[in-house]
Amino acid sequence: MTPERLARIKQVLNTRQPDLRVLTDQVHKPRNLSAIIRSCDAFGLANMHVVWPKEGFRAFRKTAGGSFHWVTTHTHPTMDNAVTELKAQGHKLYAAQLSDRAVDFREVDYTVPCTIIMGNEVDGVNPVTAEQADEHIVIPMMGMVESLNVSSACSIILSEAQRQRKLAGMFDQRRMPDEEYNRLLFCWCQPTVKRYCDDRNLPYPPIDHETGELIDGVGWMQEVRKLRANRPRWDDQPENVAED
Known part of the structure; x- marks a missing residue:
């Protein structure tokens, strides 16, 4: 950016x-x-x-x-x-x-x-x-x-x-609450990462407010891969076998 x-x-x-x-x-x-x-x-x-x-x-x-x-x-x-x-x-x-x-x-x-x-x-x-x-x-x-x-x-x-x-001077200083400001700053700076997180129900990673970039993009992606690797797969579940 x-x-x-x-x-x-x-x-x-x-x-x-x-x-x-x-x-x-x-x-x-x-x-x-x-x-x-x-x-x-x-x-x-x-x-x-x-x-x-x-x-x-x-x-x-x-x-x-x-x-x-x-x-x-x-x-x-x-x-x-x-x-x-x-x-x-x-x-x-x-x-x-x-x-x-x-x-x-x-x-x-x-x-x-x-x-x-x-x-x-x-x-x-x-x-x-x-x-x-x-x-x-x-x-x-x-x-x-x-x-x-x-x-x-x-x-x-x-x-x-x-x-x-x-x-009335209402455009002269920021009026948006910090939490909403930070959320939108991330969404606007990192739209691709936002979609990735939303699709997988993941929390948004922190960004550097001075550059708009992820603070540790490589480390974050490694953590995401670990989480995905540890999730149980549907074919890992034992089959329900009816008793005779």
């Missing part, structure tokens, strides 16, 4: 906003969800939350580019599950929803821990979740159309959130 690449990774991690998140309510078009992930990365979010459509989903990685690697996506079985978890973390919920109580998206405070809820392309945010939201926000329309594409709307809202947080 080049020093320039490592410096870029650290710069991005140092400006990530762990308490600003997006939650999507069954957004069903792959390109829209992929574009939302890309926007999350661009505006400094570390996490987004997703409730998949009932028919399932496969994101277009071409649209999201490399953003899949840089934004942690948390999946939830239901919106109620996601809302409960985020509220337990102290998040205010801002639902992008046209309603009688909706306010201009620039009027809410994004410097507090908060989650922006984006509804699906047909029905928007479901009524139960909309009722649970602390605020409803809208982007004023000056033309003939009544609304924007969900990914475009998300990008505009995140731009305002970024603006407010920059003015």
Whole structure:
């Protein structure tokens, strides 16, 4: 890894906003969800939350580019599950929803821990979740159309959130907890080793924060080989022989 690449990774991690998140309510078009992930990365979010459509989903990685690697996506079985978890973390919920109580998206405070809820392309945010939201926000329309594409709307809202947080100095120092910072630094610096460990349920080896390289790559691999050699093989087990 080049020093320039490592410096870029650290710069991005140092400006990530762990308490600003997006939650999507069954957004069903792959390109829209992929574009939302890309926007999350661009505006400094570390996490987004997703409730998949009932028919399932496969994101277009071409649209999201490399953003899949840089934004942690948390999946939830239901919106109620996601809302409960985020509220337990102290998040205010801002639902992008046209309603009688909706306010201009620039009027809410994004410097507090908060989650922006984006509804699906047909029905928007479901009524139960909309009722649970602390605020409803809208982007004023000056033309003939009544609304924007969900990914475009998300990008505009995140731009305002970024603006407010920059003015508040929230990008000037690292806000991510050390444990999460160290985990992501390893994952971003050593993606191949990360996949190897994840596939085999192995703990991540330590890396040198000054170089991004494994501290003792050869020694670690030797230990891994010993562990694998000592694991019982399926054909080493005694056969179950039925008694006559």
